[in-house]
Every structure is written in structure tokens, then in C-alpha cells.
Amino acid sequence: MTLSVEKARTSSDFWAEFARHPVAVIAAVILLVVIVLAVFAPLIAPQDPYDLSSLVMRDARRAPGYIGTAGYTHILGTDSQGRDLFSAILYGLRISLEMGLLAGAIAFSIGALVGCTAAYVGGRFEALVMRLVDLQLSFPAILLAFVVAALLGQGKGQLIVALVFSQYAYFVRTAHGAAAVERNKDYVEAALSVPMSGWFVVTRHILPNALPPLIVVATVQVASAISLEATLSFLGVGLPPTEPSLGMLISGGFQYLLSGRYWISIYPGVALIILIMAINLVGDQVRSQLNPRLKR
Amino acid sequence: MTAPLLEVTDLCTYFEARTGTVKSVDGISLHLEKGEILGLVGESGSGKSITGFSLIGLIDKPGRIVSGSIKLDGRELVGLSEPELRKIRGRDIAMVFQDPMMTLNPVLTVLDQMTLALQAHERISDADARLRAVEALRKVRIVDPEQKVDFYPHQFSGGMRQRVAIAIALLHRPKIVIADEPTTALDVSVQAEILVEVKSLVAELGISMIWISHDLATVASISKRIAVMKAGKIVETGLASEVLRTPSHPYTQSLLDALPSRSKPGQRLGAGANDIDGESAARPIAAAMADPSFVAMDGLVKVFEQKRGFWARLGERSGLLKSKKPVLAVENVDLTIAKGEALGLVGESGSGKSTLGRIVCGIYQPTEGRITLNNSPVMSAGPQPRKLTTNVQMIFQDPFASLDPRRTIGQSIAEGPIAHGLTSKAEARSYVAEWLKAVSLDPAFADRYPHQFSGGQRQRIAIARALAMRPDVIVCDEPVASLDVSIQAQILNLLLQLRKELGLTLLFISHDLSVVRHLCDRVAVMYRGKIIEVGTAEEIFDAPQEAYTRALLNAIPKLA
Amino acid sequence: MVAFIVRRLWQAALVMLVMSLLVFLGVFVIGNPVDVLISPDATQDIRNRVIAQYGLDLPIWQQYLHFASNLLHGDLGRSFVYNMPVSQLIASRFPATMELAVIAVLLASLIGIPLGIYAGYKPESWTAKVIMALSILGFSVPTFWIGLMLIMVFAVQLGIMPAGGRGETISVFGVPLSFLTFDGMRHLILPAVNLSLFKMSMMIRLAASGTREVMLTDTIKFARAAGIHEWTILRRHVLRLISIPLVTVFGLELGSTIAFAVVTETIYSWPGLGKLIIDSITSLDRPVMVAYLMLVSLMFITINLIVDLAYAVLDPRMRHGGGK
Numbered sequence A: 001m002t003l004s005v006e007k008a009r010t011s012s013d014f015w016a017e018f019a020r021h022p023v024a025v026i027a028a029v030i031l032l033v034v035i036v037l038a039v040f041a042p043l044i045a046p047q048d049p050y051d052l053s054s055l056v057m058r059d060a061r062r063a064p065g066y067i068g069t070a071g072y073t074h075i076l077g078t079d080s081q082g083r084d085l086f087s088a089i090l091y092g093l094r095i096s097l098e099m100g101l102l103a104g105a106i107a108f109s110i111g112a113l114v115g116c117t118a119a120y121v122g123g124r125f126e127a128l129v130m131r132l133v134d135l136q137l138s139f140p141a142i143l144l145a146f147v148v149a150a151l152l153g154q155g156k157g158q159l160i161v162a163l164v165f166s167q168y169a170y171f172v173r174t175a176h177g178a179a180a181v182e183r184n185k186d187y188v189e190a191a192l193s194v195p196m197s198g199w200f201v202v203t204r205h206i207l208p209n210a211l212p213p214l215i216v217v218a219t220v221q222v223a224s225a226i227s228l229e230a231t232l233s234f235l236g237v238g239l240p241p242t243e244p245s246l247g248m249l250i251s252g253g254f255q256y257l258l259s260g261r262y263w264i265s266i267y268p269g270v271a272l273i274i275l276i277m278a279i280n281l282v283g284d285q286v287r288s289q290l291n292p293r294l295k296r
Numbered sequence B: 001m002t003a004p005l006l007e008v009t010d011l012c013t014y015f016e017a018r019t020g021t022v023k024s025v026d027g028i029s030l031h032l033e034k035g036e037i038l039g040l041v042g043e044s045g046s047g048k049s050i051t052g053f054s055l056i057g058l059i060d061k062p063g064r065i066v067s068g069s070i071k072l073d074g075r076e077l078v079g080l081s082e083p084e085l086r087k088i089r090g091r092d093i094a095m096v097f098q099d100p101m102m103t104l105n106p107v108l109t110v111l112d113q114m115t116l117a118l119q120a121h122e123r124i125s126d127a128d129a130r131l132r133a134v135e136a137l138r139k140v141r142i143v144d145p146e147q148k149v150d151f152y153p154h155q156f157s158g159g160m161r162q163r164v165a166i167a168i169a170l171l172h173r174p175k176i177v178i179a180d181e182p183t184t185a186l187d188v189s190v191q192a193e194i195l196v197e198v199k200s201l202v203a204e205l206g207i208s209m210i211w212i213s214h215d216l217a218t219v220a221s222i223s224k225r226i227a228v229m230k231a232g233k234i235v236e237t238g239l240a241s242e243v244l245r246t247p248s249h250p251y252t253q254s255l256l257d258a259l260p261s262r263s264k265p266g267q268r269l270g271a272g273a274n275d276i277d278g279e280s281a282a283r284p285i286a287a288a289m290a291d292p293s294f295v296a297m298d299g300l301v302k303v304f305e306q307k308r309g310f311w312a313r314l315g316e317r318s319g320l321l322k323s324k325k326p327v328l329a330v331e332n333v334d335l336t337i338a339k340g341e342a343l344g345l346v347g348e349s350g351s352g353k354s355t356l357g358r359i360v361c362g363i364y365q366p367t368e369g370r371i372t373l374n375n376s377p378v379m380s381a382g383p384q385p386r387k388l389t390t391n392v393q394m395i396f397q398d399p400f401a402s403l404d405p406r407r408t409i410g411q412s413i414a415e416g417p418i419a420h421g422l423t424s425k426a427e428a429r430s431y432v433a434e435w436l437k438a439v440s441l442d443p444a445f446a447d448r449y450p451h452q453f454s455g456g457q458r459q460r461i462a463i464a465r466a467l468a469m470r471p472d473v474i475v476c477d478e479p480v481a482s483l484d485v486s487i488q489a490q491i492l493n494l495l496l497q498l499r500k501e502l503g504l505t506l507l508f509i510s511h512d513l514s515v516v517r518h519l520c521d522r523v524a525v526m527y528r529g530k531i532i533e534v535g536t537a538e539e540i541f542d543a544p545q546e547a548y549t550r551a552l553l554n555a556i557p558k559l560a
Numbered sequence C: 001m002v003a004f005i006v007r008r009l010w011q012a013a014l015v016m017l018v019m020s021l022l023v024f025l026g027v028f029v030i031g032n033p034v035d036v037l038i039s040p041d042a043t044q045d046i047r048n049r050v051i052a053q054y055g056l057d058l059p060i061w062q063q064y065l066h067f068a069s070n071l072l073h074g075d076l077g078r079s080f081v082y083n084m085p086v087s088q089l090i091a092s093r094f095p096a097t098m099e100l101a102v103i104a105v106l107l108a109s110l111i112g113i114p115l116g117i118y119a120g121y122k123p124e125s126w127t128a129k130v131i132m133a134l135s136i137l138g139f140s141v142p143t144f145w146i147g148l149m150l151i152m153v154f155a156v157q158l159g160i161m162p163a164g165g166r167g168e169t170i171s172v173f174g175v176p177l178s179f180l181t182f183d184g185m186r187h188l189i190l191p192a193v194n195l196s197l198f199k200m201s202m203m204i205r206l207a208a209s210g211t212r213e214v215m216l217t218d219t220i221k222f223a224r225a226a227g228i229h230e231w232t233i234l235r236r237h238v239l240r241l242i243s244i245p246l247v248t249v250f251g252l253e254l255g256s257t258i259a260f261a262v263v264t265e266t267i268y269s270w271p272g273l274g275k276l277i278i279d280s281i282t283s284l285d286r287p288v289m290v291a292y293l294m295l296v297s298l299m300f301i302t303i304n305l306i307v308d309l310a311y312a313v314l315d316p317r318m319r320h321g322g323g324k
Helices: A011-019 A022-039 A085-121 A123-137 A141-152 A156-183 A186-192 A198-235 A246-257 A263-290 B048-055 B082-088 B110-119 B126-139 B158-170 B188-205 B216-222 B240-245 B250-257 B310-317 B353-360 B409-419 B428-438 B443-447 B455-467 B485-502 B513-519 B537-542 B547-555 C002-029 C033-037 C044-053 C060-072 C086-121 C126-140 C143-157 C182-215 C218-225 C230-268 C273-282 C286-314
Strands: B006-017 B020-032 B037-041 B063-072 B093-096 B176-180 B208-213 B225-230 B233-239 B295-304 B327-337 B342-346 B368-373 B392-395 B473-477 B505-510 B522-527 B530-536 C170-172 C175-177
Touching: A011 A022, A011 A263, A022 A085, A022 A263, A085 A123, A085 A156, A085 A198, A085 A246, A085 A263, A123 A156, A141 A156, A141 A198, A141 C002, A141 C230, A156 A198, A186 A198, A186 B409, A198 A246, A198 A263, A198 B409, A198 C143, A198 C230, A246 A263, A246 C143, A263 C126, A263 C143, B006 B048, B020 B037, B020 B048, B020 B063, B020 B233, B037 B048, B037 B216, B048 B063, B048 B093, B048 B176, B048 B208, B093 B158, B093 C218, B110 B126, B110 B158, B110 C230, B126 B158, B158 B176, B158 B188, B158 C218, B188 B208, B188 B216, B188 B547, B208 B216, B216 B240, B225 B240, B225 B250, B233 B240, B233 B250, B250 B485, B295 B353, B327 B353, B327 B530, B342 B353, B342 B513, B353 B392, B353 B473, B353 B505, B392 B455, B409 B428, B409 B443, B409 B455, B428 B443, B428 B455, B455 B485, B485 B513, B505 B513, B513 B537, B522 B537, B522 B547, B530 B537, B530 B547, C002 C060, C002 C286, C086 C126, C086 C175, C086 C182, C086 C230, C086 C273, C086 C286, C126 C182, C143 C182, C143 C230, C182 C218, C182 C230, C218 C230, C230 C273, C230 C286, C273 C286
Parallel strands: B037 B208, B037 B225, B093 B176, B176 B208, B342 B505, B342 B522, B392 B473, B473 B505
Antiparallel strands: B006 B020, B006 B063, B225 B233, B295 B327, B295 B368, B522 B530, C170 C175
């Protein structure tokens, strides 16, 4: 007999535990700062990278600290089109977060719904869905995203489709796994023996209890969607060159790297890493707090 | 007089937690003579297992031995370095754990595991290790040890696995074996065999043993001397026969009073200081049962198809693969329960009793046959079966798993009655309060979550949830199996009282015959999916007809 | 066991069939290869002739059957761009990618697994915390960016490594390999490290969490109670218990590393399959895309098959069909 040691801790307990881990707290603060910077980019950035009329070719590829034609200091330098890198990075973070969160949210919804339903319904539907998911999971996300993005062409919508397509299977599998465990627990059988309707049992009992592992997967997947978006844009199958995506900025600086103009590739990369790392660190802490097996 | 083999004085093992110090073992003293089996009894949390681990120096962090002395043959063990302790572990003091499923490494053969244990203390060639391993298996009476030594743990049954674990513990002929609940996970008949064999092994090898258990009866049947532990302290030590007959400590007395096997059937059990008030319950007279086939099971069969994927089925149809055999869990069961009756369903693990209970409750659809309540079917037929009645409810074994951890107990209790119109959302609070009071819980508990309650309280909540549906029949699936005896007594008292007050019909599923005898009017014995014997409690317990029933009854350890 | 293998082979064949359909349809719906094949100012007559020559005027199901039967005969068609048989093209690029991927996965496993086991064995120690922090960094940093940084530091600033290309190779049974020459080794090292960092982080985390959970089980407690040395426990008990999930990951990672090589090969101008597929997508070289996808599918299915068999060998519970 196994006793369930999982405890439905109240959310205040959860944050108290979280607050005891300085690394996670710092990561959470950094994440918040990045989100604020990204959201208020139009107010903070000295330049609008979408506004092509503000670009001056004479300002292109200038080192950090250069005072440009417009009269302000380019604290992180400028890129090959003369864009202020600091502004472009802020707008780039905006795109990264937008793509990552949108793709993550859509994949999460599809995954939670399909996974929980499959676990509850069982039988042929479950077998078919899980077969498909297993098949898809045996191919790496980057390959799927790359092929779909290449097939669909450049653009925000297309990219989100590619990201969702390459990631939803992780959510389905996690939701299915968690829901299948819950499905066989006594409290679900108790509800069924009342009897409560199937819909009630799935939405009120199974889904809420299957959420913690899904949230953990979601943090990992949002981080990896952001990384994927940058990678695809770097390879030229992601966003169009007019968007100041971080991957695009890095790719644009690649050719100048060998001639010592390091800043064009480095600073967007650092911004990207800070964002992804902060999400992963927060996610890692949440994971270890939600894993009952590592608790004593 | 020579010094005892093992002498423990004022041993304290504390756990430093953020919330404070937990004194798991709080100044115990005991001694063990050569060739002796000492029984160490206590309820969960009494510190009996930590005592065992302290003796071999295997306390998990943040626990540690803070004071006291452990002398083995006059040698002090407390304060020894890890390498020195390691030399003692397995060679001088060995240990056997509760669940043989968990202790043996599933991916190593028995021979591999024994070789590792042998090489821990001596240089030995592979050929010699094999001989020793075979010999060790033979000693614990494993048939055909030459072949079995190459088996993996999963190829043995539960009882056999525990024998293998014992064989590993005996490899170096240790002076002392500490056995921590070694038969708790096993069926009674297997437990009985192991008890007999351990006794004879101890005599044959001249080793000493500390047998740790929550169960007074098993301890009494294997050890001459017992020690009773409570809250980190030993409250009483003495010869088993004397402690059981004339306990000197009130705690021991209350443990004995809580045992159903020591009281008359239907009588109120002593349940310790925390017991709820209630009048003395008496068993309803069977003659009052007007409707003999209130619940009728008619030719029930339940077959579990092995889970197979689409491809496997395709493979089977095309003849490429052999088909897997379906599992026949319940085989042609005809059984009736009279209105107001308590029917006990007993059997060992895997007998199909839980599956049958779930069919009666309308959780599983029977593959064949019909289950009716008051002549109307419990479940609809067809490929998408639906439960038709709310008049059968269930109480489950594990009170930790049977309540949704993310809903307050008020929500859990109210959801069914609201969905089925027994109460309205507006009146749910008072409705819940009424039922919490019925199981002697504070109505204010309704807003709390399950993890804030103890096992016994959760089981009461589960009972309240079942009762709130105003059922005629309650199926109880091992409702007291995971509870300490004193809590078990409280729940049994509650069930007896509710039965009397509400005229409930019970299907009571249990592996514990003494509990069934205490609570039930009639008993059905289940073996491998079939009901092999049905009769009144007196008939089954006093004059069993079937050999299996007799064996089952004989396997129960008796208190002196 | 035989039944198990037969069943898996049977599944693999079906999956390949499904994949061929999906790939064919997926590639069919995008772009018109005629635009690539023929210059825009060609006459309608030439246009029609070319279309007929490539069978592009047939109904789609006939095109599929044609494609599938060619596939079964090992004929993957001709590349529009390179104007050579695709099978030859792929055969010439495959060894480079394989070499890179195998070395990267070996690096990741040989370094990652021991570090992970250590971190899981002593989770409270400082070393373990540093290892775990580095592993988070490792999978947070996008592969392409760390590739650029490695070039910048080792090729541009220090000038001790070449920035790209494959270097000198030695032919072994007709297969050119880099790691046998000093020059080839120098060219191999940066891309291999680049490719392995992400995988290494994953291996560390998997080994660490596996070890941590195994260390809490009664199996380990029982082994300790028998007086077995910690080192022996780690080597014989823990390693065997965590090897089952690790082998799965090892196999799948080998596959995904080959796919990930797309990025690394682009950055280091490594003449492998990854570069080929990028080029063929940008130039709409349909036969190459189809062949690449089919090859990758075949590879993944083979790897999955081998992993399943390895599972059965490593886990006696599966081998004997008993237990759970």
C-alpha cells in the first residue's frame, strides 16, 4: 500500500517555501524586471526599431557608447542597419515573450484538454491519441518546428503554429500521465460511485490535480519556445527581417563577429540567456517544490 | 551472570527539523540475550523503526543519536566511525525490512545481490559465492535453489521475496537480526509460514532477533519477551504472556482493549483517551431483516482485458502474435445481502474481493451477470454503462487517497448531495455540518483541506461523504486496514453505532478475520475469484466447512 | 521475446508507411517545384514537357504511388539543384553528420552522467549545487549562440581553432572521417563541444534526479544495512537502476543530436546533412527534402526500436513479462 504524501499546500505555504531559496527569488525578480522592460519597451527605448525613417546608415555598426546622429548615447552600440541595439533588444524581448507565452498557452490548452480527456475516456481514443503523440515525440522539437516553419514561410502566425505543433505533444503526454494517475485514485472512484457526471469529474477533480506537473512542463516549454524562436529566426525560417527578433539580431551580427564587432551578436544573446535562464530557474524551483517524491 | 549480547542504555535519537526537535527515540533502554527474540511493539510514530535503524547506525539526516549507549558484546557502537560501523552491518547486525518489493533491487539477480553482500565482508570467489548463495536460499526453504538463485526478484511471490531478503540478512550468520515489520505486507497464510520458519532458523543458527511490529498478536506468537513503545519511550517490558495477561501500563491495556479479537462481537471497543462519546453499540439481530435479497448478485463475472495497443490487437488478429490472456477477477458470484445486514467478504490479496465490491457499488460494470438493489439494477447495460442509483456508496481503504487533496472536505461531502438534489447550494453548509456531527467531527472542519487531518479523521470524513448521499447500502473496502489499532477501534465503533442508528446494510471487505467477526452477521469467503463458502459468522468461524477457510483461520496469529 | 521483436518491426513498418504519406503530402502542398526547375521565360511548351517528365501532371495519388514504389527500390530521385541522385548526395554528407553527432553524444554522456550521479548522490554539497546551476545554464543558452561565442573566443581571439570546415579526413572503408587526423580533430572539437553542451546538461539533470530518487529507496537502505561499501552501492545498485531511463535518453538524444546538427553545421560550415537540408529548403529542392525527412524518420524508428530492445535487455521485469 502506498500512502499519498502529496499535500495540497495552500498558496501562501508555497510562496513561503519559494522565498527560502535565494537563487529562485533572484531569478523571479529578474524575470519580473525583464517582463516590465519588455512590456514598457515603447516608453523606455530611445528608438523605435520599426520606424525605418529614424535609421541613419552613418550610425551603423558603432561600438557601445557611441553618440549617434539623434544625439543620444547608444549604450550597447548599433547593428548593421544602424538600429540602436538597446532599443532593438527591448523590442526583441517583447517578441520573445509574446511568441513564447502565446505558443505555450495554446499548446498548454490543447495538451491539457486532449491529455485529460484521453486518460478519462480510455479505450481506442486514448490508444490512438497516445500513439500519435509518442510518434511525434520521437522526433525532436527543433526538427518539427524547423520543417513546419520552413513549409509555412516567415511570419508571426506561421511561427506560432510551428512552435505549437512542435510542443503540444509534451503537454498531452504530461497531462495524460498525470491524469491517468489521478484517474485511478480512490477519490475519483469515490466521485464516480456517487455518481457524479464524467464532465464534473474531469474538470473538478482530475484537471486541478493534474495541473502541477503541467505547470512545470509549461515553464520548460515556454523557455524552450523562446529559444526555438530565436534559433529559427537565426536560421532564417522564423520571423521576417523587419522584426527585431533576438535571433535575427544575433544572426545579423554573425558576419561581423570575425572582424571584432562582437557587440551586435553578444548583447542580444546575453538578453536571451538572462530571460531563458530566469524562467528555467524559477521553473526548477517550482518543480522541486511540487515533486512529492523528493520530499521527506 | 554474563553481560547480555546487546545492551542499550538511555538511547536518544533526535531529528532536528526547522519546526523544532522531534524526539523519535527518547531515552530507551533494552537488552537482548543470545538466542532470544525480543518483540518491539508500538503504533505508527512510536519510534520503533528508528530504534532499529539506530542500532545499526543508519539514521537518515537530519536525525542523529544524541546520547546513550549501544553495547554489542561489550563493545560500544555509539560514536563509531562510518567504516567501523559498516564492518558491523551485515556481519554482526543485519536487518530485514517491511516491503520485500522495495528492498530487493529489481534489476539484479538474487545471486548478484547476495554476492555483493558477501563481498562486503569477505574475499570470496564467484564460484564460492554461488555455493553460499544456494545454501542460504536452501536454508530459508526455497525450493530448487540452484535455479532460483539466478532469478530476478519479480519472479518470486511476495512471501518468497521476503525469504530471499531474510536469506541475504543471514549470509554472514550475524549475531543479531533486526526485523522491521517483516510480515506486514504479506497475506496471513504466508505470514504464518514465515513466522514458523523464522522461529526455527533462530533456534538452529543460535542468533538473536529484534522483531519490530505494530501487531501485538504476531509479536506475541514469535517472541518470548516484548517491549511496548509509545512516543519514543518504552512503557513496558516483560514476558509476552505476562504483559498480555496483566499489563502494568495503561497504554498496553488500551492497546489490548482496542483489539476486536479480544472482545465479544458487536461490543464497543476500548479506543483510548481520544475516543468519541457514544452509547454502547450492539449488533442488530439478524431476524429483523425482512428482505433477504435486498442486494442481489446474480452470476457476476468480471474479466479484465489486458491493456493492449492498437498495433498489438492488429498483430493478434493477423495471427502474428499470441493473444494475452484476459484476467478473470470475479468468477460467477451469486450472493445476496439482506436489508440491514452486514455481510463480511474475506479473502487474501488477489482474491477478487475489491473488484466485487466495486461492482456492487457500480464503479465497475460486470462482464456478465446482474447486480440489483431492491430489485432494480445498479448499473445500466450497454457499452456506455451508467450508475443508476445513489443508494449504494463506498468507503475506501486509503484515507489519504480517497479525498480530493485540492478540495475542502465540505466541498467533497457536498458535491454529491447537491448534484442529486439532496440539498441545495444554499443549504449545503448546514447539510455538511449535520453529517460531520454524525461522525463526531467538528462542523467547523468543513473549510479545511484533507492534509490537515489524521488518518482516522479522514476515514470519518470519507464515511460522512458516503452517508451524506443517504444510501441504503455502504460498501466498505478494507476501511481500517491502514489504521493503528486504537484508531481502528474508533472507526469500528462508529460503524457499529451508525449501522444501528441508520439501519444501514453493509458489505464489509477485509483481509482481517477478527475485524469481520466483530462487525458482521454473515461472512463470505472468497478465493481466486470465487465465493467458496458463505455462512453466519458463527458457522464460518466455529465450524468452517472448506479446507481453505480452515487454513485461513489457523493462520491468524493468536494472542497467548 | 520473439513476439515482442516481431510486433515492434511490424509497428515500425506501419509508421514508415504513415510517415511517407505525411512527408509526401507536406512537401506537396508547399511551393511549386516547376518554378525552380524552369526559368520564368521558358516557353509553355518546354514547361509542359518538364512537367510531364517529372510526372507532375498526374493525380496526386498516382504521384504518391510512383514515389512510394521508387522509395522501396531505393530510388530517392534526383536533386533539382545539384542535378545528381539524392541517394548519392546524402551518402556523401551522412558520415560527417554522424561523426559529429556520435562524438557529441559520447562527450555528453561520459561527462554528464558521472557529474549527474555525483550531484544526485550529494545534493546538499556545494559541488552539486554548482553542477546543477551549470546544467541550468547549459540548457538555457541557445546552441547557436554558444556556437558563435566558441568561434569568437577560440578562433577569433585566441586563434587556436579553425572557425569552420571539416579539415583533413582519412578514409576508412570508403568513409571519410575527421577524428583520425590532427587537423580533422582540431576542426571537429568546437562543433562537437557546441553540439554536446545542451545534451550534457540534460544528461546531468536526468542522472541527478534519477540518483536522488534511487538513493531514497529501501533498496539502497537494505544494501547499506548489509554493510556494502558506498562506492559499490553507487557502481552496482544505483548505476544499474538509473541506466534504464538513461539508455532511452542516450538513444533518443543521438537522434535529436543529428537533427540539432542543423544549427551547428550551419555555424561551422560543417559539410553534413544539416547544411544540406537548410540549403534544400531555401531552394525548394523537393526530392532532397523528402529524402532527408524519410531518412530521419527511418533513423528515429530504428533508434526507437533499438532502445526498446535495450530496455528489454536491461530491465528483467520486461524480459520475463511479469511484474509491472
